[in-house]
Amino acid sequence: KDSKASLLSLSLDGPSWPSLPVEQVPLASLTERALCEAREEIRSTLKHVIETAMTARGACAFAVAPKAAYLRVMNARKADFHVTDSCEEWDRGYMTMRTRHTFVHEQAFVEAAHECSERTPDGRWPRGHQA
Incomplete structure (x- = not known):
């Protein structure tokens, strides 16, 4: 799959950081969601x-x-x-x-x-x- 077509959410590694869920989303959806949530x-x-x-x-x-x-x-x-x-x-x-x-x-x-x-x-x- 084209790496530019989707993005995986960040997972922080380290003893004090909880694992973050990874969700694959289309780039257009990521951009739209981020802009909708942003000030x-x-x-x-x-x-x-x-x-x-x-x-x-x-x-x-x-x-x-x-x-x-x-x-x-x-x-x-x-x-x-x-x-x-x-x-x-x-x-x-x-x-x-x-x-x-x-x-x-x-x-x-x-x-x-x-x-x-x-x-x-x-x-x-x-x-x-x-x-």
């Missing part, structure tokens, strides 16, 4: 993120939330967005800096997400990549 203010962003994720070259994850909710979590320090792709040149992380002033509907964001999701044998950027 009006994030629907456009969510639609673009779903499209980007479903056309990615490998695994990827995104969090979409209203700005006020994001700021509440960040101000309360209840989330840790640990930088995993930093170096001297990219001290805040390569992907963070590359997409910092980019909107999810822009082709530059889509290309960055696709590039980041591409699998390599060692799980690192391809040799010679600027990151």
